[in-house]
Amino acid sequence: DAGVIQSPRHEVTEMGQEVTLRCKPISGHDYLFWYRQTMMRGLELLIYFNNNVPIDDSGMPEDRFSAKMPNASFSTLKIQPSEPRDSAVYFCASSLGDRVNIQYFGAGTRLSVL
Amino acid sequence: AQSVTQPDIHITVSEGASLELRCNYSYGATPYLFWYVQSPGQGLQLLLKYFSGDTLVQGIKGFEAEFKRSQSSFNLRKPSVHWSDAAEYFCAVATSASKIIFGSGTRLSIRP
Numbered sequence: 001d002a003g004v005i006q007s008p009r010h011e012v013t014e015m016g017q018e019v020t021l022r023c024k025p026i027s028g029h030d031y032l033f034w035y036r037q038t039m040m041r042g043l044e045l046l047i048y049f050n051n052n053v054p055i056d057d058s059g060m061p062e063d064r065f066s067a068k069m070p071n072a073s074f075s076t077l078k079i080q081p082s083e084p085r086d087s088a089v090y091f092c093a094s095s096l097g098d099r100v101n102i103q104y105f106g107a108g109t110r111l112s113v114l
Numbered sequence: 115a116q117s118v119t120q121p122d123i124h125i126t127v128s129e130g131a132s133l134e135l136r137c138n139y140s141y142g143a144t145p146y147l148f149w150y151v152q153s154p155g156q157g158l159q160l161l162l163k164y165f166s167g168d169t170l171v172q173g174i175k176g177f178e179a180e181f182k183r184s185q186s187s188f189n190l191r192k193p194s195v196h197w198s199d200a201a202e203y204f205c206a207v208a209t210s211a212s213k214i215i216f217g218s219g220t221r222l223s224i225r226p
Binding site: 004031045056091093095101103104105107108 | 146148165214217
């Protein structure tokens, strides 16, 4: 398996623009997680899905952030409008239901908002 | 509240020397504990996990960790480090079936 695939790897945008990050989980995994990593706050869970349904979005910082999972093989994290403080590395991870705690991470998307 | 503390922000060890990275957790029930490694520009990779049973767990790349309930610790060890072990290491605790809390990480540098 190719592992968790995230795109793009790097994104540079200007403040106020919409940003969409993409994730393809490992085939067969039924849990998908979005994390944000910053120097100040470390690795934070933003939201996670089970069988394409959002289960816990309590980590989503504000209404500018939204996440969807239209099918088992694709998820998006959208920021609209983006702000400089959103600059971070965003990771997607997936796991298999019977071992939900073993999460497999993608390589991340480094977002810079100017 | 559940938390994970990694007291060492940065550690430098000589190649071939032994390594111990510290991790303390706060969690009321029996914890599920993990160590992940992150190489520069990469995602996190699971090194090892503790769910139950033997408190000394073996992982990949020659790493091991010991769960000590009395000390609320889950320290990571390796008897002899290699230059390729230079990375950031994260300890984590699962607070429920799906949510994981990560520590702030320890950056490991290897001295030639």
